[in-house]
Amino acid sequence: DAGVIQSPRHEVTEMGQEVTLRCKPISGHNSLFWYRQTMMRGLELLIYFNNNVPIDDSGMPEDRFSAKMPNASFSTLKIQPSEPRDSAVYFCASTPRGGNYNEQFFGPGTRLTVL
Amino acid sequence: AQSVTQLGSHVSVSEGALVLLRCNYSSSVPPYLFWYVQYPNQGLQLLLKYTTGATLVKGINGFEAEFKKSETSFHLTKPSAHMSDAAEYFCAVVSAGGTSYGKLTFGQGTILTVHP
Numbered sequence: 164d165a166g167v168i169q170s171p172r173h174e175v176t177e178m179g180q181e182v183t184l185r186c187k188p189i190s191g192h193n194s195l196f197w198y199r200q201t202m203m204r205g206l207e208l209l210i211y212f213n214n215n216v217p218i219d220d221s222g223m224p225e226d227r228f229s230a231k232m233p234n235a236s237f238s239t240l241k242i243q244p245s246e247p248r249d250s251a252v253y254f255c256a257s258t259p260r261g262g263n264y265n266e267q268f269f270g271p272g273t274r275l276t277v278l
Numbered sequence: 279a280q281s282v283t284q285l286g287s288h289v290s291v292s293e294g295a296l297v298l299l300r301c302n303y304s305s306s307v308p309p310y311l312f313w314y315v316q317y318p319n320q321g322l323q324l325l326l327k328y329t330t331g332a333t334l335v336k337g338i339n340g341f342e343a344e345f346k347k348s349e350t351s352f353h354l355t356k357p358s359a360h361m362s363d364a365a366e367y368f369c370a371v372v373s374a375g376g377t378s379y380g381k382l383t384f385g386q387g388t389i390l391t392v393h394p
Binding site: 167194196205206208211213218219254256258264265266267269270271272 | 310312320321322323324327329368372379380381382384386387
């Protein structure tokens with residue numbers, strides 16, 4: 164299994180530009196999570212989906228952030244417009260179908276730098 | 279609601295010394311507990327987890343943790359630290375009951391430094 168795939172691995176953009184981060188969960192997993200990690204705030208849960216439906220987006224910082232999961236094998240996190248304070252590492256994770264005892268499998272992350 | 283507290287944001291040990299990373303949780307229902315490790319420039323990966331059964335759980339790389347309900351703790355230990363153990367460690371909790379879709383509540387993380 165290829166694991167959770169994220170792209171791009173690194174993204175450098177200028178303030179005001181639109182940024183789209185992509186995630187492909189492990190095949191057969193039915194929950195998907197987006198996290199943001201910074202030195203100041205640590206690991207933050209932004210939003211998560213179950214069976215492609217958003218369950219909780221209370222962690223999304225502002226309306227500039229949006230996430231979609233059009234099908235079971237693809238999700239995007241979009242920031243429009245981007246700001247320097249959005250600079251962080253963004254992780255995607257997925258969980259197999261079943262009980263809460265299942266672990267989350269993390270992708271390698273996308274390091275976003277907004278200039 | 280659940281919460282996790284990791285005591286000590288930084289822990290430093292000498293190579294060969296005991297590693298002890300502390301984790302206390304709060305949960306109104308029986309919990310499932312996890313320890314994850316994050317090496318530099320990588321995503322988190324599972325070290326070990328407690329769901330049911332034996333309260334002493336063994337994980338990868340010689341780590342183990344003991345679930346102590348009376349102390350609401352799930353401390354992570356390793357008898358002898360290795361340089362390769364230098365990383366950030368996260369404790370996490372989820373309720374055993376109900377439907378949370380696998381959502382974990384993470385602690386703030388503990389950075390482990392291993393000195394030669």
